[in-house]
Amino acid sequence: MTDPDRLDVLPRNRALVNQPETATGVVTDAARRSFATLRRRWLPALAVFALVLGAVVFYTWRQPLAYTATASLVVNARVLDVVSPEKGVVPKASDSDAAVNTEVQILQSREVAQRVAATLAARDPNFATRVTGQPQPAANRLVANVLQGRLAVRRPGDTNVLSVNYTAPDPELAAAVANTFGTEYLAVKAGTRLGAARSAGTDIGRQIDTLRAQVEAAEASVAQYKAANNLLSAEGSTLTEQEVSLYRQQEATANTTLAEDRARLNTARAQLRSGSTGEDVGEALGSSVIGGLRQQQAQLSGKVAELRTRYKDGYPDLEKAKQQLADVNQAIQAEIRRVISNLEARVSVSQQRAATASGILGGAQSQLTANNAASVRLGELQRRSDALKATYQAMMERRNAVTSGAMIGTDDARVFSPAQVPENPSSPNRKLNLVIGALLATVLAGITVALLQMFDRGIATSRDAERLLGLRHLANWPLLRSIATREERGIAPADFAIERPLSMVAEAARNILVAVEGEKVIAVTSSRPEEGKTTLAISLARMAALGGRRVVLVDGDIRRGRVCPALGIQPRAGVVEVMAGGATLKEALVQDEASGAWVLPALVQRYTAAQFGAAERFDDLVAMLAPLFDTVIVDTPPVLAAAESRAIVQNVDAVVFAVRWNKTLLPVVRAALKRLRDVDVEPVGVVLTMADLRAISRYGIDDVDYNYKAYKNYGYS
DSSP states (O other): OOOTTTTGGGTTTTTOOOOOTTTHHHHHHHHHHHHHHHOOOOOHHHHHHHHHHHHHHHHHHOOOOEEEEEEEEEEEEOOOOSOOTTSSSOOOOOOOOOHHHHHHHHHHHHHHHHHHHHHHHHHOTHHHHHHHHHOOOOOOOHHHHHHHHHHHOOOOOTTEEEEEEEESHHHHHHHHHHHHHHHHHHHHHHHHHHHHHHHHHHHHHHHHHHHHHHHHHHHHHHHHHHHTOOEEEEEEEEHHHHHHHHHHHHHHHHHHHHHHHHHHHHHHHHHHTTTSTTTTTTHHHHHHHHHHHHHHHHHHHHHHHHTTTOOOOTTTTHHHHHHHHHHHHHHHHHHHHHHHHHHHHHHHHHHHHHHHHHHHHHHHHHHHHHHHHHHHHHHHHHHHHHHHHHHHHHHHHHHHHHHTTTTHHHHHHEEEEEEOOOOSSSSSSSHHHHHHHHHHHHHHHHHHHHHHHHOOOBBBSSSHHHHHHHHOOEEEEHHHHHOTTTTTGOHHHHHHHHHHHTTTHHHHHHHHHHHHHTOOOOOOOESSSSHHHHHHHHHHHHHHHHHHOOOEEEEOOSSOOOOHHHHOOOOOHHHHHHHTTTSOOHHHEEEEEOOEEEEEEOEEEEEEHHHHHHHHHHHHHHHHHTTTEEEEEEEEEOOOTTTHHHHHTSSSSSEEEEEEEETTHHHHHHHHHHHHTTTTOOOOOOEEEEEEEEEHHHGGGTTTTTTTGGGGGGTOO
């Protein structure tokens, strides 16, 4: 596979179409190219930038100054409700968009604007003139229109805060109007509340008078019915109900006592039936008498036991002790029997008390049943009376709420931040306009550069030449004023290479000769006239001759030959005469004294159709020159200007295509190349002639000579 980086292995008559990407990467190269484009187009970009920015500055500074004052209000967006009794007169503040937007519309209404106009006109007789700018007194309606037009009410976010902004040429006027809008808005809301309260007060008063009479009549009916049916009550219930409750408590207490007494008696009897002596009966255990007898019993039992250890039965002291112990035991049993008898008596008393309580309760319940039948009618009368009293009380509260609610205008909405006199104008915003103008100018300048680059159809870099034309870039032929010193600017272009052999011009010629090394017949052509191909051909011939070659320069432009005028030669015969047989080569050839190269000129004469036929016999001329010279260089006519150019290049070994740097349009070059390729001629490469190397340095890495100044280390000038 052919290495694209090795030009020596490429066919000389083919172009290097595809080049590998640079090592720095696509992004870096694109950035460099963009910067290089800006360097090249800085003048139109600066002009557009200055023009746009100047227009913005001019427009901004011509605008009259305007000052905006802002007053901030808190609105609760509540509406005084004097109609619905079930709702509060002053409902909870609403934060809905619809409610707050209603307040905004009130602030912006004509009524508020007219009130503001009237208020400020009363303070300042010249207020209308200051607002409208008209010298004569303006109508209040016109002033209100202007006030509305300059007013802006905004709601920050979802809050209940309203910003009242007024813009005027006078900062003090702006602050006064903004604050007056706030106060007049509060006055309008307060007036609305007071009007509604007055209207509702009369209606509510009439309803209260009617309800008062109905309540008094209902309460009298309830009192009369209670007295007639013995339904008097205390602490919320009738007397009969209270008696029944008390008797139920007494009956329950008597039954509880009876149950306790029976339980004690039954327990004692059960213990005696089970063989107990009664000493463990509960009542006996709690008796102090039995307790004393038990102490005596214990003492005597101990004494008997002691005497038995000493004496036998029958001993007087022992018998006496036994008798005393028996007497104590009998006393204990007698006391136990008395306790049991007492329990039986208590049970009998409790039974009688319980029976009495039950009888009393039964009588009271009978009376309560009779009263309940009468209470049904009483309840109906009482409910009617209560309903009338509730309605009466509600209407009383409603009247008080309407009266007090109409006075809360300052709480419902208030100015919490009055407008201050603005120190700086709100418009025009000069800083912002300058920033926007600079951004706009930058964008338009960039667009201008992009459009110039887009419509720039010239070929300005070696990369463009190879990428757009598909040809090998051979060299940049410098424009002399871009490299020549002050002393060198008087040197003719055709003489510069031989007079300055270490110049960039001479080096470009040597590079081209290296590119066509081994080719005998070399044609130099271009798309159109004035592209520098004749100077290029002369310089190539001279540099080849100075290099020791036998060189002949053939002026193939038989219509308007330019070689002789450039070299200062006065020929006697030329190409046409030699090909037509009218002159010999020896008669036509002229030697260039400066380089030793030979020149076969073309006489400047009227062109005829017969001369074109001579051009078609150019191969015969080449056959005559080839044995005599090492190199034959032919300066052909422009491809698009003369048809004989294509006839000539078909008989040469190599074609060098000259394109004027950044001047010849790309479509023109492509059209010329198409005509060459139509006759199966492919140029060896392209030479960008009259290239401004100082300008090329601004193209960055897209051209091989972008850093041409570094070549001075090799003696180039």
